Amino acid sequence: MSFTDKEENQKKDDGLTRESTHDQGQELSQPHHNGIQKPESLLGEAAFVGVICGAQLMTQAGLGQSIAPLHIIGDSFGTRNPGQLSWFAAAYSLTVGTFILIAGRLGDVYGHKKFFIIGFFWYALWSLLAGFSVYSNQIFFDCCRAFQGIGPALLLPNAIAILGRTYVPGRRKAMILSLFGATAPAGFVLGAVFSSIFGQLTWWPWAYWAMGIVCFFLAVAGILVIPRMPLPELDTSVSTYQRLDIPGSVTGVIGLVLLNFAWNQGPVVGWQTPYTYSLLIVSAVFLCVFAFIESRAPHPLLPLSALSSDAAFVLGCVGAGWSSFGIWIYYFWLFLEELRGHSPLLTSAQFAPVAISGLCAALTTGFVITRVRASLVMLFAMTAFTVGGILIATAPVKQVYWAQAFVSIIVMPWGMDMSFPAATIMLSDSMPHEHQGLAASLVNVVVNYSISIGLGLAGTVEGRVNNGGANLLKGYRGAWYMGIGLSGFGILIAFMYEYHTFKKSKKMPSEKPFA
Template sequence: MTESRDCQSQHDDPEALTRQKSSQSSITPPKTLWKEIIFVVVVSMAQFMTQVGLCMSIAPIYRIAHSFNTSNLGELSWFAAAYSLTVGTFILVAGRFGDVYGHKLMFIIGFSWFGLWSLLAGFSVWSGQVFFDCCRAFQGIGPAILLPNALAILGRAYPPGLRKGMVFCFFGATAPNGFILGGVFSSLLAQKVWWPWAYWIMAIVCFLIAFLGIIVIPQEPRRKFTDDLSPWIRLDLLGAATGISALVLINFAWNQAALVGWPMPYTYILLIVGFVLLAFFGLVECTAKCPLLPRSIFTGDLAWVLGCIAAGWSSFGIIIYYFFQFMEVIKGDNPLLATTKWVAAGPSGAIAALVTAFLLGRTPPSVIMFCAMLAFTAGLTIFATLPVHQTFWAQAFVTSLITCWGMDMSFPSGTLILSNAMPREHQGLAGSLVSTTVNYSISLGLGFAGTVESNINDGGRDVLRGFRGALYIGIGLAGLGVVVSICFMFVSWRRYRKGSGRS
């Protein structure tokens, strides 16, 4: 009773800060079709530009490394890992800020922040690699702000139904195409002009989208609170501080271990401190008046879904990073050619999103999740066994076609499963939890793979062996996702049989 009284809003709902507003739409989408298309496209740029930002340091990685006079593979992995680390770490906190101060405002702030640190990342060419890694980390906070608030805007604009499902699948389908576009333009600029121009142009695009967001996204009613809670309590800043610190330290330890090794004391000390802070975060959330993770969201489906997504997307981070490593180091391709070899993932991912949209209302989401995990596993297995001198069309091309099905089937189905499993008042957390797990897992997977690679590549003398070892870890993670998804299908089937027996 006390918690409900402290956290009440104008609706007098307990823990109302995490209510989803999509079930009773409070944003009216444009009435005309062409305006609605512009609205959906602008909001979906959050997902599109997130993937652009990820590939910008993967495709031209050796051009960037050359300007910093470094070739250490452990240092190079930080170019992508630092970005994914902060994207995955700050999403839940950014979603809470959107609940309190408005999702449209946070959308505009997110793209402005994204643009600012993209600009500074380009200028880091005159500083050094450490500053570039820091810029990449701060750059990732922009997408962390954007993703939950973009999903909330679309969720509030569309009531449950086919139209909403199509919009969310389109949102997910922008991911592989954003990754490809980011790779093509960053590679082209790195080869023909200078790699910082990719970041400067991205900054201009981010500022432009922020301006379009002001014009295109409908104004939302400002939320009013009838209680006298301080921002510290309403935003759960203590929980945010402990949770972010824990996730950053755990992830940093794993990725840094690939560079300096586990015998270095500070790596495992930071890992231990991270887990201690994670436990403290759990205690804080149990006693917080407005927790970031309310206790009522911890249903049986939550662990199954997030377990599948964590395993699958950590393997995806590995294959996407080592695909470019293999093509550029082993095959000798330039960044643009390596990106071109991944282009098939764009249309294939779009088809996957359309198929998923069709299946979501006709097939149990747990089955779709199982198919997504199979796609991740198949893509990694095919690529990990790729002979060095084999033609591109035999296995590498098939890998680019298959892997994106894991992406575009797991994201919407995971969001739907959590949406169906969570209480109505906490529906808005579904998209945020999925996005957090996706991006954090990408960074963590790179840490696992980098640790294995650095320990079996014979001090850098057997690069191919190191790459294959990292890819085998990816197969193991994706295979774990398959096992978890099978268990989840069995649990869902038993639940369905019980429900049918009662009726």
């Protein structure tokens, strides 16, 4: 063999080695197709991931800051009506869940980093205004909460899309997306603790003003630490009107808002009120029009062709589980404050273990997600949602905290932090980079919209069984049983998904868990 032949073989061996390294070490810093290059230093990557995870942290903090000082805020507006108080959380979740899909499309078209930054600035503005609503009335506060929710709607899909474009499928991506999910319970506790401190010791508007200040600094940090992202190559022959699917966006948002409003207003004014069921009918019409438009749009807001049967099963599980979670958290808080007589700050302290349990669940999910079928992960998550609901629904009022209440608080985050990362990773890995915003949007739409819808369903049940407000415990338990039914339905969907996956694996023995 000549020296030249040896040199050629050496080059081939080196090339094969580099290819093997690229296939096995999916953590290289080189940008993949349509992706971005992650920071090269560990400190820079930590800052990058930290700012991105701040989106989820602040989103859940926004939910906690209305639930913890619920009656303090209600008293300042002169209301103790449970239906009116539920709007403090429901108005926020309504817009988070409704506008996420549009936000994901805007990021896909005009840049994820741009709308991530805009989301934090928007969140900061309306957090400040929500605090100033103390000088106005409850309706203005509810409106501020609704507009405040548009900020997380812009943040969440674009945050996940940035991570999806930065990291290739593999263990590192799974772990980082799991950490993103782990910040949810920690964010709720953070929002609850600080809003309770401000509510009890100073003045509740300071919780919202502090939120605005933090969001402003996170927006500035995002500008500095998120790498430059190449804008997508747009087809100049397609108009903005078509590219953003304006007809689908308008009809979809109107339908979702009216449906959500009717479901949450029904328990307040009664389902026999004409405008309540009229809005349900009108929302159904708009959603049907939305489906018709999407089936014929050249660039649909929700391209059904991009979704698989696996995605449908996963999203069904997420919707059932997270609607039960919304019921669990809202009525758990009322249970501890109204029936056990705890202060908002003590209640926040009792919820602190969810941050540790959620982190353990997220790390576990990041480790097993590439080794276990998605159907099994979802089955475990739905079981955790159900067990957590049963534990608190059957807890006596006079029971010690360390019995069922504490165990429920430990168990429930395993439903949250297994279902959310699993769904996010699956959809992110199965969709092309130009649809990363859509993948992130779908999971977050289902999560946040189902929370709001679940509260509406639970409020209806509570109002029917609490004997006109005379029996709070019976009303709370009725709501929890509604949540248990929803998470039980999630278990059924997960079993169907497992059966579907098992049959498919029989036909394709070499199929990977998330293939």
